[in-house]
Amino acid sequence: MNLDRLPALWADLFRHPTSLPVALGAAIAVLALGFFAYRLLFALLSRAARATQTSLDDLLLRRIRLPARLLVALLALHTFIALRGGELPTLLKGVLLLELALASYLAIEIAETMVIDYWLAERRKVQLPALVRHLLLTILYLVAGLSIVGAVTGVDLVPLLATSTVITVVLGLALQDTLGNLFAGLALHSERSFGVGDWILVDGIEGQVVYVGWRSTRLRTFSGDIVILPNSIIAKARVQNFCAPTRTCARNIEMLVALGAAPEAVERAAQRAYAQVPDILREPPPRLWLAAVTPLFQRYVIKFWIADFERHDLLESELMKAFFRACREEGVALSPAAAQPGLAVDPRILDPRAPVDPTVAPVVLPAIVAVPAAPAPAAASGKADAAAPRQQGRSAEPLPER
Missing domain, CATH: 2.30.30.60 (SH3 type barrels.)
Structure with missing residues (x-):
């Protein structure tokens, strides 16, 4: 038998229409053989996937199982239409278009899993950003789609691409903000x-x-x-x-203590406070330094490190409460000078060693009174009367001279 004549015989077979029973029988045979090959192939691949440690092969099999079934069904439909001859050319092109589309989808899915998920992610430990991944897949699907349409329909896509260039310019001008966000x-x-x-x-x-x-x-x-x-x-x-270069981050809190508090006592109180909050990292160790001394208070800064930024509010609160308790134990008074004049303050803040007595009335902080200057040796009575209100409260206006 001359094998060179097989392509001509095959073309001659599909050129002339066959009877409906023959075409239907051939389609059923192709469907049966296709599903047999499908089940055999997936059984072997599933057995090989169970022997591996990665789950990517199982995921890949689940993703391509349905497209493979559809491809087998389309092959059977293609056989039936082709055997019936050229009475349905448009339908035959549509089926061929779907077959090539499914084949392209399977090829791209396999390439995506093998290259991006396995070779890059698992072997090279390189995580491709989702946006870049989607952009690459979009380009691949677009190229495959245009190639399939051009091959099946025979349409020259060059004029279409030229027209799309003009449309792209118009859309680019109209979608500047969207494209700006994209890039x-x-x-x-x-x-x-x-x-x-x-x-x-x-x-x-x-x-x-x-x-x-x-x-x-x-x-x-x-x-x-x-x-x-x-x-x-x-x-x-x-x-x-807050999570770069590592997820460990530093936090600062400020504490105001009374002006007469000894720095050594404040340091001991800080050490007590550190020990009461176990979620604060011990390495690097927490730090305390005196940031400022004013006529009203001393300002200390506590710097500490935490492993989870999401809990920084809670840990800052826990450390401040622990520092407050430690100051009471060390006899360090917290400064009430930062409060507004006239604000009711618990007297235990002024004296941390005072016994706890809920019946004690709050202390009202007085306004800051300026120290009066020494009177001048010789001054007119009118000027002396005008200076008196300013020394007492700095709020009264001086009396006019007569």
Whole structure:
């Protein structure tokens, strides 16, 4: 038998229409053989996937199982239409278009899993940003779609591409803000300034990154609200990442103590406070320094490190409460000078060793009174009368001279 004549015989077979029973029988045979090959192939692949440690092969099999079944069914339909001859050319082209589309989808899915998920993510430990991944897949699907349409229909796509260039210019002018957000998102992904799960401060808004998309980035604030920020704003703003370069972050709190408190006693109180908050990191160790001394109080700054920024408010509160208790134990009085004049203050703040007595009335802080200057040796009676109110309260107007 001359094998060179097989292509001609095959073409001659599909050129002339066959009877309906023959075409239907051939389609059923192709369907049966196709599903047999499908089940055999997936059984072997599933057995091989169970022997591996990664779960990517199982995920890949689940993703391509349905498209493979549809491809087998389309092959059977293609056989039936082709055997019936050229009476349905448009339908045959449509089926061929679907077959090539499914085959392209399977090829791209396999390439995505093997290259991005396995080779880059698992082997090379390189996490490709979601935005870049979606952009690459969009380009691949677009190229595959245009190639399939051009091959099946025979349409020259060059004029279409030229027309699409003009349309692209018009759309680019109309969608400047959207495209700006898109390219800003690409820049954020390429620089990796922050990622999902990081706590950042941007444009005065503090929150945890929950989503980074093509157009916008979403933050969850401490109150649980979702804030949506356009990527173009983030690209232009100053961004502070509390989780970079490591998730360990430092926090500062200020404490005001009485002017007469000994610095050594304040340091002992701080050490007591550190020991009462176990979630504060011991390495690097917490620090305390005297930041300022004023005529009214001493200002100390406590610097400590935490492993989870999300709990910084709670840990700051716990440390301040522990420092307050430690100051009472060390006999260090907290400064009431920062309070407003006339504010009711518990007298135990003024004297930390005072016994706890709920019946004691609060102390009202007086207004700050200026020390009166010594009277002049010789002054007119009118001037002396005018100076008296200013020395007492600095609020009365001087009497006019007569």
